[in-house]
Amino acid sequence: MAENPNTFLGGIVVKRDGGELAEDFYKHFMPSIASGEIPDYQVSAWLMAIFLKGMSSGETGAMTQAIARSGKIISFPHIKQATVDKHSTGGVGDKITFLVAPLVSACGVMAPLTAGRGLGHTGGTIDKLESIPGVRTQFTAEEMEGLLERVGWLICAQSKDIAPADGVLYRLRNATGTVSSLPLVVSSIMGKKLAVENDGLVLDVKFGSGAFFPEVEKARELSRTMVEIGKSAGRTCRAVLTNMEQPLGRAVGNSLELTEAIELLKGTRKDCPDVVEVTLALGAQMLIVAGLVNDEKEGRDKLLQAWGRGEGYDRLVAMVSAQGGDVSYLHQPQKFPQAKNVAEFKAPASGFITAIDARRIGELARRMGAGREYAEQEIDRSVGIVFRARVGEEVRAGEVLAVIYFNGVQKSEYVAELSGSITIGEQPPDQQPLILEVVS
């Protein structure tokens, strides 16, 4: 049936038939989606058509801008320095924000980070931060600016006023199997990012089993598209492609990850070289984007100096304190509520660890209660998995490979799932790059 292209139904038919919608369509309908004027069942059919038929790059750009403008635009008129945000496409064990943001702040970058909650198999920075009693994550634009002036950085939850169309789209995508669509991922991430008027943005784009787009080529396309959109919106924008084949670091689960980040920042532990490496790679790009260093080497040196002097940890304490959190939890992470039960997973055979499937580990952590099956679900911040061994290491049968922290009685199920996620082989695996490339 010929449908009127000026109605939302007409737009569904255009996407269904693989056509292209004009910029005006997105401009006109994103506010209506945000307000709930377009019924959910029409939006979800449209999302499925986009998932299956794609979008032109022009459409992706138009949709991103329209999502950004569907709500309030946050700006920091009194901040003179360059402000830089950092965003990860979502990983397992990804606690980099808690290291890189205070470190770049120590080096002089203004970093007003907006972050999300965990959904799907990946954790969320806000969920992890909220392990600290008292910490606030909802701020007005004025409050954000005040925090920047006093502390130099902050972590703010994406509020419902920012890019509200994305809130509707994300809820429907999650309920209709339309999450892993490149144009929908791009417009969702960049729509929220463009709603905050920063000068720069560094994207951590994951590839590997734990990423939403495991293939390197797809992650590369995602990077290029997002950087392009950031640039056309006048931002200095770079993407770093990082490996998410195995979980990042050793801990997976909210307060367990935060504890790992705190200890690495303090310098009281050194056993997560991958976390350090990704932190330095992203931090160096943030310094470049902020115009504070000329190249990656200079950026890494500056970050390592700040790290060595304990300035990163001081900045973390300052942020938590300014956001109302109880900093005694940073000084004594053992204060975080502990899971009731602990179980060890031991190597069933001797050999080399050839794989730890990040996606399955993320799904396991979610099932244990560390993540959500649906948007409003309460999560358990004490549960998770801490790995004693990593891909490439040689292990002996009976050696403890991971410790499971859990509440409830599903121990055998968790152990079975861990056993299926960790592969032991006779030969060491080929080394995979942790940082693949920078897209700018």
Next chain:
Amino acid sequence: MAENPNTFLGGIVVKRDGGELAEDFYKHFMPSIASGEIPDYQVSAWLMAIFLKGMSSGETGAMTQAIARSGKIISFPHIKQATVDKHSTGGVGDKITFLVAPLVSACGVMAPLTAGRGLGHTGGTIDKLESIPGVRTQFTAEEMEGLLERVGWLICAQSKDIAPADGVLYRLRNATGTVSSLPLVVSSIMGKKLAVENDGLVLDVKFGSGAFFPEVEKARELSRTMVEIGKSAGRTCRAVLTNMEQPLGRAVGNSLELTEAIELLKGTRKDCPDVVEVTLALGAQMLIVAGLVNDEKEGRDKLLQAWGRGEGYDRLVAMVSAQGGDVSYLHQPQKFPQAKNVAEFKAPASGFITAIDARRIGELARRMGAGREYAEQEIDRSVGIVFRARVGEEVRAGEVLAVIYFNGVQKSEYVAELSGSITIGEQPPDQQPLILEVVS
């Protein structure tokens, strides 16, 4: 993300990826769709995935059966003769039911017809019948059986108790551009038909511009699929492929079409050979399916004899009377409320009529008020178009080609639309077959 195939979300992902769902999925979820337990936004995303990725014939069968079983099953335990239903896939000016049903009834077929309302550009039998004051179209199974025993045939609106899952699916398809999907059309039609336990079913499958599937090959596939599903459900089932390139007969619009049918059945007019031909073709198949004749020729002869003796008209009067309608409207169709305004559309040039676009005429009638833009809309039963000329006829410039009956003031718009729908050429068009073939 790997989704659980036992959830509806898992089913969306399977269809999204072009996979096949097990019979159990349909059995399990159709009642949940009918009850509203599955949210509309999930159902509509699933429908779009089906629209774009299709369904196996096994799935189409399973979905059809599940739709049929989502509500009450109607049966006629006290009727010993074969009961036969007739169904059209939807056309413009299609008033065949009002002729063929009383005629086959006169020949001894028990015909409990269930029919729908108009939606999209096609009219609906129930809407047309309801032009007659007092007529009832909602019956319980017991009332239907009583009508069959007393009158031999009936026209009953598909009630909300019959195949309620289809009610939900149809509403969502109409709002999401997912109407013209072969498996969805098949399961919708046949799901409702299988919910009434008749012995036979004759399908009038349209092709041409006014059909939901204009291409002959698609209409053929639709016919085969429906006949196959009917047979596997134990029905004697046949489909007749009929031409819907131009409107059927001369009148388009509810009471105008009913008037044409009444006059043809009475024999007071003879100017619609196409209506007569389709009536005889479908009626002969209904007699064959009921086991009352051996071949089409015998069927046509029997129908023509009954027609000639006025028995079809008598049976129409009997049905309307038994269903509570005022039969004086059959005797004097001029009693139907008349549209306030009449406009003539005259040939802009001399030549041969090469096309009357049935789809555009159907859309025009809908816009004039004869049909619905949305499900609960009130319709205007007096408005419509009556053609004075038909495809293939030679006309002279200035000759009246059609008369528009309308309320309101949109005359020039209607005339312009008619002008765009009727094509006049210098050469007579190639003759197209009215009845293409029978699928059994």
